[in-house]
Amino acid sequence: MLGPYRLEITRDPLVPAEEGIDGFSVDSDAFATADPNKFDVLSLIERIIQAPSAIFNGLQRDHFKDALAYSGKCHANFVLVAFAHCDRRLNEIVIFDWQPRAEDRLRPGFPANWGNDFEDPIYGQQ
Amino acid sequence: MANNERVTLREALLAEKDKPRSFDSSPKYNARGDYLSIVLVDTPYYAERIDEVLTVFRSQSDHTLIGCKVKGVSLLAQNVVNIFNIEGDDVEIRFLLLNAVGPRKARQHYYDLSRKVGSIKLHLPEILNRAA
Numbered sequence: 001m002l003g004p005y006r007l008e009i010t011r012d013p014l015v016p017a018e019e020g021i022d023g024f025s026v027d028s029d030a031f032a033t034a035d036p037n038k039f040d041v042l043s044l045i046e047r048i049i050q051a052p053s054a055i056f057n058g059l060q061r062d063h064f065k066d067a068l069a070y071s072g073k074c075h076a077n078f079v080l081v082a083f084a085h086c087d088r089r090l091n092e093i094v095i096f097d098w099q100p101r102a103e104d105r106l107r108p109g110f111p112a113n114w115g116n117d118f119e120d121p122i123y124g125q126q
Numbered sequence: 127m128a129n130n131e132r133v134t135l136r137e138a139l140l141a142e143k144d145k146p147r148s149f150d151s152s153p154k155y156n157a158r159g160d161y162l163s164i165v166l167v168d169t170p171y172y173a174e175r176i177d178e179v180l181t182v183f184r185s186q187s188d189h190t191l192i193g194c195k196v197k198g199v200s201l202l203a204q205n206v207v208n209i210f211n212i213e214g215d216d217v218e219i220r221f222l223l224l225n226a227v228g229p230r231k232a233r234q235h236y237y238d239l240s241r242k243v244g245s246i247k248l249h250l251p252e253i254l255n256r257a258a
Contacts, residue, residue: 005135026135033154035165036147043139061178061197063160078172078186083159096159097195099173100186117175 003028004087004094007046020091024049024084027096038099044080045098048072053109058119059083068093069118071101071111079103079111153219153248160200164219164243165193176235179226194239202226203253215251220244 004025026045034042048070056069067085074080082098101111110124111117149168156162163183165171170186171193179202183193196202202222206212210221220240227236 003133003138005138006132007135025132026138027156027158028138029158030156031135031138033156034147036149036168037165037170039142039147040170042135046135062201063198081173085158094158096156097161097163099181099183099195100171101173113175 003031004090004092005031006092007049009046009050021086021093022091024093024095025090027094030096030098041074041080041098041100044072044074045082045095048080048082049095052123053079054107054111054114054124055122056114056118056120057122060117060119065119071109071114071124073103073109074100077103079109081111153243153246155199155248155253157252159197161195161197162199162219162248163193163195164246166242167192176232180223180235180239182235182239191238191242194243196222196226198226199248200253203248203250207250207254215249216247217250218244219246219248222248 004027007024009024052070052072054071058065059067059069067083070082070084071079078100080098081101082095084093084095087094104110104112104114151164151166153162153164165183167185169192171183172186173181173183173195175181179197181195182191184190185192199222202225203217205225206217206221223236223240227233
């Protein structure tokens, strides 16, 4: 099947102001190689992109300063964080990885240690 | 191809629904994110970021180390090939970890991980192509 696989987002997605971006998708290689446990949580991605608890800009990694991390509740005491970047060829935000993380006990829906692990929180600060 | 002709995530998930997804502990490289991930045990896990290179995976039930994600792999692989003058298609992951650990880092995580995954080999050509 051809990828990246499009997400069906039903309202304006929360993204930084980017000209021409018209959707979200999931990288097909990440989809194909996901282990069973990673694959199991993939069905949550759409909900988390559509209604995140937090969005961070910058992953504290070289070459990923403009990448995004979306975080939302996964199951008790855990959040699911989806990592994405803007693909200018596709004009889409493409999710290239996702993983459960421990939840910040003081900020529901935020990953623990978010202040160190990510750069600018652009949504969900208040 | 127009966006509305592309396969959606829901369709892709539906197509996989009845296919058993087998567990495979070999390293997986993702070119878009330039990372490799290794999961050694088939159990629900969570991720804990150690630094800009290393994220470890821990079992959700007992927090034991069961795998890792190594980021920026193309540069690490390029360094290893050039510094160690490696010929051939594979390199042990411990060389990537050695290349990434530094004096100011949480080295114990790298040591623990090297004992777990160090001798597992990574296939280089695809990774080096990305670095080129």
